[in-house]
Amino acid sequence: MKNYISLAALAVILATSTAHAQTTVKIGVLSDMSSLYADIGGPGSISAAKLAIADFTKDHPNVKVEIVTGDHLNKPDVGTQIANQWFDVDKVDMIIDVPNSGVALAVSQVAAAKNKLFIVSGAAASDLTGPKCSANTIHWTYDTWMLANGTGTAMVKTGGDTWFFLTADYAFGHALERDTGAVVEKNVGKILGKVRHPLNTPDFSSFLLQAQTSKAKVIGLANAGGDTINSIKQASEFGIVKGGQKLAGLLVFASDVNALGLQTAQGLSLTETWYWDANDTNRNWTKR
Secondary structure (H helix, E strand, C coil), rough: CCCCCHHHHHHHHHHHEEEEECCCEEEEEECCCCCHHHHHHHHHHHHHHHHHHHHHHHHCCCCCEEEEEEEECCCHHHHHHHHHHHCCCCCCCCECCCCCHHHHHHHHHHHHHHCCCCCCCCCCCCCHHHHCCCEEEECCCCHHHHHHHHHHHHHHCCCEEEEEEEEEEHHHHHHHHHHHHHHHEEEEEEEEEEEECCCCCCCCCCCCCCCCCCCEEEEEEEEHHHHHHHHHHHHCCCCCHHHHHEEEEEECHHHHHHEEEEEEHHCCCCCCCCCCCCHHHHHHHHHH
16 A cells, blocks of 8 residues: 555646646545455555645645545446546546556546546556547556566566466456466466456366466466465465466456465465565555
8 A cells, every 4th residue: 555655746736737727636536445345445545645735735835636446346337337426426536556457447437538647556457458448637656567577587587487377257366367377378488267256256176276277377367356365375275386387467466465374375376566675665654
């Protein structure tokens, strides 16, 4: 959740630039407040947005910045309904965050139709700036193309040349599997198979057994949040890493590692966009 400080600061600046003579800017933080992505967005995104607003208004006292918050419940129809309400009735200038690519793609369409701004940070599908690109949507922080080229390339070049994908069965997982598969094959690796699991499933046993049976050197986790945590925990119980296969976490956060514990997370490879201990600026913000 820590990377949202930069996102929120940018959101405030962009929203202000479109407000013209207005002295009040309203930003909607649309997130997963209660389910599998709440720890990487949700209340943390709201807190980070408030910190960014405090920084901005300190230097721009003539601008009042308000936030409204909503829970999209990981459902595109709910996200669409909230976005329409915010833009049409509540006079929101911009929506930010939106972890869940299916919801983000739906909200992007609403923002384009109403000529409003939408900054995506939580959702990762590269389709948002690829085939579904909109002049009103800005993709911030990471996307599946970046994650695929980071972790995928590194794993293949260090010997992980056969892959099996464990994929969340919705827009984000499909995009991450697709983009990583393309990187693996570009680097002369092979895809031995894939299996798709329901979003927010508690039981990965049958999916992990298929991955284990494939004998692939790398099991690519094309999922995130609670799904990633549960799949890694259960992979540990199956002895998959001890058996010689490697787990590639294609979207993993420091908070996930904290939830897993170091013993369970041992051997996991990942690409991180923002790390709290990377430099003095990050450490100071985290302490704050």
